[in-house]
Amino acid sequence: MKRVGPLLRRILVPVLSVLTALLLGGVVIILTDFDNLQKIGTDPLGTLGGAVQGVLNAYGAMLAGAFGDPNRIITALQTGNAADIARAIRPLTETLVSTTPLIFVGLAVSISFRAGMFNIGGDGQLMIGALAATASAIALNGVIPAWLILIATIAIATLAGAAWGFVPGFLKARTGAHEVITTIMLNYIASLFVFFILTTSPALRAAGSTTPVSKQLSSIVDVPNLINLPTIRLDFGFVVALLMAVAVSWLLFRTTKGFELRAAGFSSTAARYAGMSAGGSMMLAMSLSGGLAGMAGGFLVIGTVGQLSLDLSGGIGFNAIALALLAGLRPSGVVVSALLFGALTQGGKRMGIDTGIPFDLLLFIMALVIMFVAAPGLIRSIWRVRVAKPAPEIAQVSSESAGTV
Amino acid sequence: MRLELRDITKRFPGVLANDRISISADRGKVLGMLGENGAGKTTLMNILSGLYKPDSGQIFIDETERTFGDPVAAIEAGVGMVHQHFMLVPVFDVVEAVALGAETTKDALGTFDRAAARKRIVELSERYKLDVDPDARIESLPVGVRQRVEILKALYRRSDILVLDEPSAVLTPYETEELYAIIRSLAADGTTIIFITHKLNEVLEVADDIVVLRRGRVAGTADPKTATRQELANMMVGRDVELIVPKGPAKPGEVVLSIEQLFVRDDRLEMAVNGVDLEVRAGEIVAVAGVQGNGQTELVEAITGLRTPDSGAISIGGKRTEKWGPRQVSNLGVAHIPEDRGRDGLISPMTIAENYILDTYHEAPYSRNGVLNLKVVRERAAQGVKDFDIRTPSIDTYAGALSGGNQQKVVVAREFSVPVQLVIAAQPTRGLDVGSIEYIHRRLVEQRDAGAAIVIVSTELDEVLAVGDRIAVMYAGRIVGILAGDDATYENLGLLMGGATYGEGTAA
Ligand SMILES: Nc1ncnc2c1ncn2[C@@H]1O[C@H](COP(=O)(O)OP(=O)(O)O)[C@@H](O)[C@H]1O
Ligand SMILES: [Mg+2]
Numbered sequence: 008m009k010r011v012g013p014l015l016r017r018i019l020v021p022v023l024s025v026l027t028a029l030l031l032g033g034v035v036i037i038l039t040d041f042d043n044l045q046k047i048g049t050d051p052l053g054t055l056g057g058a059v060q061g062v063l064n065a066y067g068a069m070l071a072g073a074f075g076d077p078n079r080i081i082t083a084l085q086t087g088n089a090a091d092i093a094r095a096i097r098p099l100t101e102t103l104v105s106t107t108p109l110i111f112v113g114l115a116v117s118i119s120f121r122a123g124m125f126n127i128g129g130d131g132q133l134m135i136g137a138l139a140a141t142a143s144a145i146a147l148n149g150v151i152p153a154w155l156i157l158i159a160t161i162a163i164a165t166l167a168g169a170a171w172g173f174v175p176g177f178l179k180a181r182t183g184a185h186e187v188i189t190t191i192m193l194n195y196i197a198s199l200f201v202f203f204i205l206t207t208s209p210a211l212r213a214a215g216s217t218t219p220v221s222k223q224l225s226s227i228v229d230v231p232n233l234i235n236l237p238t239i240r241l242d243f244g245f246v247v248a249l250l251m252a253v254a255v256s257w258l259l260f261r262t263t264k265g266f267e268l269r270a271a272g273f274s275s276t277a278a279r280y281a282g283m284s285a286g287g288s289m290m291l292a293m294s295l296s297g298g299l300a301g302m303a304g305g306f307l308v309i310g311t312v313g314q315l316s317l318d319l320s321g322g323i324g325f326n327a328i329a330l331a332l333l334a335g336l337r338p339s340g341v342v343v344s345a346l347l348f349g350a351l352t353q354g355g356k357r358m359g360i361d362t363g364i365p366f367d368l369l370l371f372i373m374a375l376v377i378m379f380v381a382a383p384g385l386i387r388s389i390w391r392v393r394v395a396k397p398a399p400e401i402a403q404v405s406s407e408s409a410g411t412v
Numbered sequence: 413m414r415l416e417l418r419d420i421t422k423r424f425p426g427v428l429a430n431d432r433i434s435i436s437a438d439r440g441k442v443l444g445m446l447g448e449n450g451a452g453k454t455t456l457m458n459i460l461s462g463l464y465k466p467d468s469g470q471i472f473i474d475e476t477e478r479t480f481g482d483p484v485a486a487i488e489a490g491v492g493m494v495h496q497h498f499m500l501v502p503v504f505d506v507v508e509a510v511a512l513g514a515e516t517t518k519d520a521l522g523t524f525d526r527a528a529a530r531k532r533i534v535e536l537s538e539r540y541k542l543d544v545d546p547d548a549r550i551e552s553l554p555v556g557v558r559q560r561v562e563i564l565k566a567l568y569r570r571s572d573i574l575v576l577d578e579p580s581a582v583l584t585p586y587e588t589e590e591l592y593a594i595i596r597s598l599a600a601d602g603t604t605i606i607f608i609t610h611k612l613n614e615v616l617e618v619a620d621d622i623v624v625l626r627r628g629r630v631a632g633t634a635d636p637k638t639a640t641r642q643e644l645a646n647m648m649v650g651r652d653v654e655l656i657v658p659k660g661p662a663k664p665g666e667v668v669l670s671i672e673q674l675f676v677r678d679d680r681l682e683m684a685v686n687g688v689d690l691e692v693r694a695g696e697i698v699a700v701a702g703v704q705g706n707g708q709t710e711l712v713e714a715i716t717g718l719r720t721p722d723s724g725a726i727s728i729g730g731k732r733t734e735k736w737g738p739r740q741v742s743n744l745g746v747a748h749i750p751e752d753r754g755r756d757g758l759i760s761p762m763t764i765a766e767n768y769i770l771d772t773y774h775e776a777p778y779s780r781n782g783v784l785n786l787k788v789v790r791e792r793a794a795q796g797v798k799d800f801d802i803r804t805p806s807i808d809t810y811a812g813a814l815s816g817g818n819q820q821k822v823v824v825a826r827e828f829s830v831p832v833q834l835v836i837a838a839q840p841t842r843g844l845d846v847g848s849i850e851y852i853h854r855r856l857v858e859q860r861d862a863g864a865a866i867v868i869v870s871t872e873l874d875e876v877l878a879v880g881d882r883i884a885v886m887y888a889g890r891i892v893g894i895l896a897g898d899d900a901t902y903e904n905l906g907l908l909m910g911g912a913t914y915g916e917g918t919a920a
Contacts, residue, residue, distance in 0.1 A: 261786070263779045270770065273759045280718065280748070280756045281771040282739030 021333050021340075023386050024379035025347065032372040033062040036364060065362050072357020073350035075099045093236040098353060100234065100241040104311055106349030108133070110248035111303035112327035113334065113341040114255045115296040119172075119186075120336050121259060122292030123272035128175060128190030129300045129324030131197030132168040136301025137308045138201050139167030141221050141315040144308075145210060148227045156228045161305045168301015169294040171197065176293025180286030186293070194324070202317055211315070221308075221315035230310030244306035249342065251299060256338040258295075268292050300324070329377045348373065413475065414439040414604045415460075415573055420469035422455055429455040431628040432469070437573075437621070442595060442605045444619025444636065446612070448648055448845035449816065451625040453608045454496060457575045460606075461493040462486035473573070489573075492566025496577040498558055502551035507533055509550050510565045536567050540597050556587035563594065574598065575606045580614055584703045585873055585906045592618050610648070610845065612641045612655075613874065624648050649847045655878070657853040659860070662881035665694035668834050668865035669715070674724030674734075676710040683722070684710040686889030694833070697856065697866040699880030699897075701873065703909050707889035708869045709751060712838045715867075716748045717741035729833055742771055744834075747827035747859075749820075751838035751869075757823040760812025764804055765793035767811045768826050792829065800825040801851070817848030824855055835859055838869045853879050873902055887911050 043057040075098040083095040112129045119126035140160040147156045175189040205219035213222045230242040259265040271278040271288035278285045308315050334340030355369030416436040422429050429452045437443040447453045458464045462480030471478050480486040500509050511529040518525035537544045542560045580588045615622050622634040624647045632647045645653050669692040676685035684707040692698045713719035717738040726734040750756040758767050769778050777788045793807045800821045841849040860866050884894045885908035893908045
């Protein structure tokens, strides 16, 4: 193979992984289309055509569901009708809405992995952040102006998540307790704690509701929208997520703290020999990680959703682990991978509605992507390309986890 | 000719490990095979012992061509191999480990005839003075004895072509002498021996013929009766090397490092350093000799702030440092070249540039107020690569991708990138080839001449004798003798390293 540039070499495996997963997804679509397959004896050519058509329909619906229909967007923009425009661009903005928390938590996971900590606790840190934002929004209601409440709730959510992340970092640094175990346990504690508060606290709980959800917060505070159109939910949380990606990248690669954190992540003994405090790096990385997840929770409750509920995180913490690995733990990669996951999620819903193919196909595709990223040798043999060794940071994390999980 | 390999070629992806190599050895002779790391010695022997198939070439035993599909076929032809890294089952006892796979059975059910096996093992052990207890468990044996178990294993299978792959790497000088005796008595009984090493003295000592490999080829052959170390080294490296880096007499100045009654515990909380007193002055190199595991590691860790001593005093440049951490000690101008460079000295998945600032990143000019100045980092790293002749495609190459010699140059370049008053170098040339050893020694002598105090901890007598202005021998956590470099010999150092105390009169 020709010599390829470093950027291309870096993204070759993730891109081919996504492509391969989509192709295999297509195979599954064909094999599960029984109506079409039944005709194979009588009309083989028609069956083949039907198979191709089926895959094109499904992925077409997915694309439209994820990004909208370009023609429709252009027409709507020309007419200038707000409701039409909103309807046309809504798929795209909804994709970005799902992308936002994935970026935050993907960055959170990347920071901790970089420092050699396998943070499975994104969900718990997000829930604690969301709870703190909810409680502080209700407490501060009427005390200070709404724009100050906005800043205060996000800040408090971030701090609460950071504190929740600090605990496993501290336990690991001081006692060697493995962060995989402690973060999983803290996830349970966080969600049960939120459940407890939502069922017992009259101050937080929505009056008259039969399910454990908080009061609506949108009347107290709401993150300003990016586009002022009816039904469009995309808000400044997305912009903050992008800014955080820039900030994390700067921290990791341009500051001495980031240098220590990465060094300790690769080799805690070498870091110690170089006079660094490996324990300090662990605690810092886990606090930053928890802070980012907490921030995601804050933006969800006072922005996108407007209410704290038990299913708020919806497994974001887990998807974030997958996308951080897909991203090679690089902040820019996290943004791209989060977009991909957001698009698959939104597109998958639409595909389900239009073609009846269950959403589970998307989960299947996402799982395949991760499998291929984790096994670049497979991609190499399928596509006959010479791929670079996995980025060492990924190799490091996966060998570390293989040994200890 | 008992054994002949003709035009053996073996290619691995990207490396021609063996390129038309031909060697031969007669019955009862010792063939010394010399070559730097990566020269292809192990590959060639793996082909002889049936582990690898050659791409081309022939193997002759007693003038008949043989092809070995697998190790069993090679063993049947009489080839026994003692690997560089041993392959014994730790929980077996010696009889089981030796007989494993070649058990004698006493009935149709295949019951292991332990008594018969034991009897033969005892006989062999006595005949060749292997001195192995047949009932000891493998894991309880020191490496030197385990190696003899491996030899027993080959003899038990009636091998009369015995390959020893870098056997001395794990042995003390005394154990090496014992091994020579075993080799000689085996050869006297008609066994053909291939003795692999990258140490010059060893082939000169024990071989009847010498073949030198370089980059997968035979670089030449030599007669140990007439060959010199210099000739062999040049042949091995392919250019003129200086085996002993030239240096003038030391001009000792002020005391820089002073250690008094130092006691340090190891990880198992045993006392590893047991009352060490030592002074090292500016402008001198003190070599600390000793068999691995006599407290040198803990001594170095205590000096560099990585391990807190139990009691005793350490002063560096007049400051008491025994309670300090590594960063504080390093800030005094102490360079530390760690024993295990791959694990402690470098971070393999980080780039050369990043490794170059691994312990100075927090200082000007590399950073200000916590922000790295990448431009300066890259400039200085590039300069370091140039000054220290580090062979690398770029400063963005991962350190782990470099050869051992170049990795060590990165460590040395980094440690010497700031002014130093004390250098602590632990096993600075372990595993390196002659060319890199020459380079590292040159740099250490340069630092000495610039006025630094240098401590070199080494288990290699050649190294200790080559660079030490004074030589301190460590045994069981104590310094059992200090000799002037000129008075030290293999013999008196070897004795001290084995635990003999040296007469006060000769100790300097
Ligand atoms: N199994 C293998 N796969 C690929 N390359 C190998 C393998 N074994 C050895 N090599 C390469 O072949 C060369 C010779 O190695 P080796 O025979 O181990 O040298 P020596 O024993 O002289 O140090 C080296 O460049 C080494 O990296
Ligand atoms: Mg070898």
